Structures are given as structure tokens and as C-alpha cells.
Amino acid sequence: MTWLRLVRAELRKLGTTKMPWVFVAVLVVISAITATAVLIGTDADGSKAFIATREDQRSLLAFGANAMMGAGLFGAIAVAREYAHGTVVPMFLTSPRRGRAMSAQLVALFVVGGLLGVVGAALTIVAGAVSIVMIDRAFLLTAGDVIRIVAASSLAAAFGAILGGGAGALVRNTGGAVTVAVLLLIIAPPLVVQLATDAATWVPSTVVNVVSGVGTETSLAAALVALALWGLVPAAIGVGAVQRRDVI
Amino acid sequence: MTPMHALRFEHVTKRYGGTTVVRDLSFEVEPGRVTGFLGPNGAGKSTAMKVLLDLASADGGRATIGGRRYRELENPPRTVGVVLEPNAFHPGRSGRNHLRVLADGVGVPKARIEELLVLVGLGDVGDRHVGAYSLGMRQRLGLAAALLGDPPVLVLDEPGNGLDPQGIRWLRDLLRERAAQGTTVFVSSHLLAEVEHLADEVVVINRGRLVATGAIADLQDAGISVRTPSPSQLSTTLREAGATVDSTDDGALHVRSMPIEVIGDHAHRAGIALHELSARPGSLEELFLGWVDGDETSDAAQTQQEEVVRV
Numbered sequence: 001m002t003w004l005r006l007v008r009a010e011l012r013k014l015g016t017t018k019m020p021w022v023f024v025a026v027l028v029v030i031s032a033i034t035a036t037a038v039l040i041g042t043d044a045d046g047s048k049a050f051i052a053t054r055e056d057q058r059s060l061l062a063f064g065a066n067a068m069m070g071a072g073l074f075g076a077i078a079v080a081r082e083y084a085h086g087t088v089v090p091m092f093l094t095s096p097r098r099g100r101a102m103s104a105q106l107v108a109l110f111v112v113g114g115l116l117g118v119v120g121a122a123l124t125i126v127a128g129a130v131s132i133v134m135i136d137r138a139f140l141l142t143a144g145d146v147i148r149i150v151a152a153s154s155l156a157a158a159f160g161a162i163l164g165g166g167a168g169a170l171v172r173n174t175g176g177a178v179t180v181a182v183l184l185l186i187i188a189p190p191l192v193v194q195l196a197t198d199a200a201t202w203v204p205s206t207v208v209n210v211v212s213g214v215g216t217e218t219s220l221a222a223a224l225v226a227l228a229l230w231g232l233v234p235a236a237i238g239v240g241a242v243q244r245r246d247v248i
Numbered sequence: 249m250t251p252m253h254a255l256r257f258e259h260v261t262k263r264y265g266g267t268t269v270v271r272d273l274s275f276e277v278e279p280g281r282v283t284g285f286l287g288p289n290g291a292g293k294s295t296a297m298k299v300l301l302d303l304a305s306a307d308g309g310r311a312t313i314g315g316r317r318y319r320e321l322e323n324p325p326r327t328v329g330v331v332l333e334p335n336a337f338h339p340g341r342s343g344r345n346h347l348r349v350l351a352d353g354v355g356v357p358k359a360r361i362e363e364l365l366v367l368v369g370l371g372d373v374g375d376r377h378v379g380a381y382s383l384g385m386r387q388r389l390g391l392a393a394a395l396l397g398d399p400p401v402l403v404l405d406e407p408g409n410g411l412d413p414q415g416i417r418w419l420r421d422l423l424r425e426r427a428a429q430g431t432t433v434f435v436s437s438h439l440l441a442e443v444e445h446l447a448d449e450v451v452v453i454n455r456g457r458l459v460a461t462g463a464i465a466d467l468q469d470a471g472i473s474v475r476t477p478s479p480s481q482l483s484t485t486l487r488e489a490g491a492t493v494d495s496t497d498d499g500a501l502h503v504r505s506m507p508i509e510v511i512g513d514h515a516h517r518a519g520i521a522l523h524e525l526s527a528r529p530g531s532l533e534e535l536f537l538g539w540v541d542g543d544e545t546s547d548a549a550q551t552q553q554e555e556v557v558r559v
Contacts, residue, residue: 005352009352012352013338016348017338018340085337085338085339086336087337087338089303090350091353092302092303093324094324094350095324096301096321096324097319246303246304247298
């Protein structure tokens, strides 16, 4: 019961600042960019081949990788700013059992990150669909495609948010936490793939594409497990870090 | 009936790197009293409080609240109200929402938030972002947060910082009232005059070590200023009665170890006119400086002795 109260407090914490709305505004901008690309963008030969088939449209509108990246930044900033503003003090005074406090915070990030993923995917699909229809092309995605893209975006964002949260708890400095999240999600994966080609199957963008129904590099179950590990391992490291050190 | 909780520091030591910030610190803070926690900047007051609140781990000893560590308390904000960092707020969150977040975690009804906002004088500005609050308003919000769970223990680090004179008076009345109801009030401050008005007891530390503790009234038994046209005659009379008497630079007598009314009685019986008989203003300050300087002098002497031994 006490733990559920902590989750509720963390959800209220996230919902009572402008930060989620700033991220929603960014999602609106991204969806507008998608619509603009559909309206005025072309392939090298001047055609609209990039939206010609159902697979093309699914690939264009799959939002999972973006959602994971964006939510990773959201989680990193949300946790690191607790240290910047000193609000980590009342947080750990309310629950001095730090594992409980951190797990409540990560669950709240998982929920809000998942919601941001839903909003991002929904906005992108709506903007893409409207702009495709506006240029007299058919919107080819099925209801099943749409549901899978939205669900994949939600899961990717949820796990991305707790990855960022783990980075924030570990580094405690907002700039540093954002850097770690970017490093984990964008910079490190291609470098690792350079060293070990087989690793390409398991980098965030690939597993998210498999979950979205865009890629086929591995099974859906394996991709889901890999996606979860990308979020859970950094989160667990973050929880472990706050157990041992002084809060302030 | 409100449960009573004494605070107990038992040989607490805390080091940061190679520096010992709190050194073998032992003392007790009683319920139903206001205890001032004094020390110069960097004396280790905030660190000691952080150890008590399990925000920092002790390298030795332990600090307990009613016999239990902070982390062992069931729903700790229901037992201990804390003001520790004057700026521990998100500047973009309103004061009301700050309290709502805490109330969710503690399990306090919304009505209590409104009650506290009014109590601390923020009823009209509860929806304003904390970033727009003055330091005094943030201190009041911090106090509201500390009182949220109606705890029987208050641990307050410099709660008077930024408060205007009315605010200081309001704080003093609030803490005295809470103490009268049985609350354990442990308050650090560098405003000695304020502590003198507020506290029943003081704990003084310097460089992490305890240098004095006890009831202010007992510790201040030295501070009576007397002016008379017959200083030498009065000095002799009072010394014979057991007082310690010193002459001050401004011609007054500084009398210790004798209550103010007894000094008056002796003067009256000896037929000595008095032009002033008053508790020395700022005497806690003098005592404080004496304790701290004494501690440092003793340290210097010890160091010198050690150096001599080494030579």
C-alpha cells in the first residue's frame, strides 16, 4: 500500500511540471515533420516510392526508435533534476528505503514514458495518414498495423524512460545523464556493431523495429526480451547506485 | 496521546574522504523541549542531522529517533518533520502541488494541505510557482511540508533563514507551542539571539565535536551586568557571597554564578545604589564564542604539545 502511494506521488511529480508538455510539443513537431516529408518529399528519382506500399508506409510511420530515444532523455532529465533541485531529499525522507523509492519512480517513468510513446505514435500516424490522403494516395496500414506500431512505440518509450532514469540516478547531473542516455541509445550501438556484426540484431533500433513489425531480424519474443533488458539493466544499475551512497 | 520520541546520538562519526566532519558525537534531545543545535559554519551540524535522517551513513556510532533508526520508522514523515534544504523544490511546481506530491507519499488528506498553507501564510500564493517565491516563502513552504504528517518530532536546519521579523516570531511561537504539546524540537541555527529566545536547551558543536550541552538557563548563569557608583564595594560584597565578578571595559561589573535577584538583594542590604541590573545582552553569544574559542585554544595547545613531544 505504501509503495502504491509512492508511485502516485511520483506520477503527480511528473505531471505537475511543464516537462511532459514540452515533450508532447516536440512530438507535435516531429509529426509535423513527418507530414511535411509526405507532402513535399520525394525519392531520388522524384517519385513517392517511399510511401508506395504498405511496408513502406509502416516503415515511415513506425515511431518506436524515436519514442525510445525521446523517452530516454525524458527519464534522464526527470531523475537527474531531482538532484539538481534537491527534491531528492524529500523523496528519500518520505521513503528512506531507497530501493522502494527508486522503484516507485521508475514505475512512474515507465507509465508516463509509455503514454508519451502512445501520443507520439498516434500523432505521427494521424499526421502521416492525413498527408498521404491529401496527396491522393491510399493509406495502406491495417488496424492491426496501427495497433502494433502504437503498442511498440509505447513499450519502447516505457523502457527508454527507465533506461534514462537509471542513467539519471547513476550520474545525478542532468547534462551527464542525457549524455549517457544518448551514448547508450545512439552512439554506442553502431560502434559495437562495427566490432561485432552479430550485435546488430540486438541494438535498440533493430529490436524496436522487430517489435513494430518493420524488421524481421529476430523473433518478436526475443526482441521483446532484448527491449526490456535495454531498459531494465540500466535501471537496476541506477537503483543499486543510490543504495550505497549518501543522498546529499 | 502523542508518542514521545527522544533523539539520541551515540558516538557518531562521519568522514568525507580524509576529513572527519563529525567526531564521536554523543548527546540526547528530549521531547517537550526546544533544543538549539549551535556551531560555527562547517561545524558538522547539517551532517549530523543528515546522519540522523539516514541521508548520509555514519562511519561509526548511530543516531536514533525513539530508539529506532530513521529508516526503521513506519511511514517516517508521520514521526519526523524535516526542514533541511531551503531550496529543495522544483521551481516550476506550485507550492500547493509540492505539498500534494508529499501528501500522496505520506498518505495525508488534501484538507491538511489547505490547512497548512493557511497556517504558514501561503494560502493566497499556493498556486504560484515556487521559483517565484522569496526565500522566506520557501522556508514557510518547507515548514508546511515538515508539519504535513503532524509528527511528534521536528528536525529543522536553519528554519529562520530568510524569514522577516514577523516570520521569526511566528516560527518561535509555533515551535514553542509544538514543544509544549510534547513535540521534540531540534533546531539548528547560527542566529544565537534567536536561539536564546527560542530554545530550552542547547547542544554546541565545533569541528564535529561536542563542546557544550545543557539547559540555556543553567549555561547562562554567568551573564548579569551591574552598574553602580560603588563598584569596588559591590564587587567585594558579591565575591564574599560566592559570585564571580569581573570589571568590563565600559565600567560595568560582569557577575556570574549568582541569580539576578540575589545580586539586587545583596546590594540593597549593603546600601549600595544600583544604576543598572540586567541580564547581559548577547550572553549566549559570549558563551558560544567562549566555548568555540576555548575548544580551538585547547586544540592548539594539544597540537603544540604534540609538536613538542615530536621534537
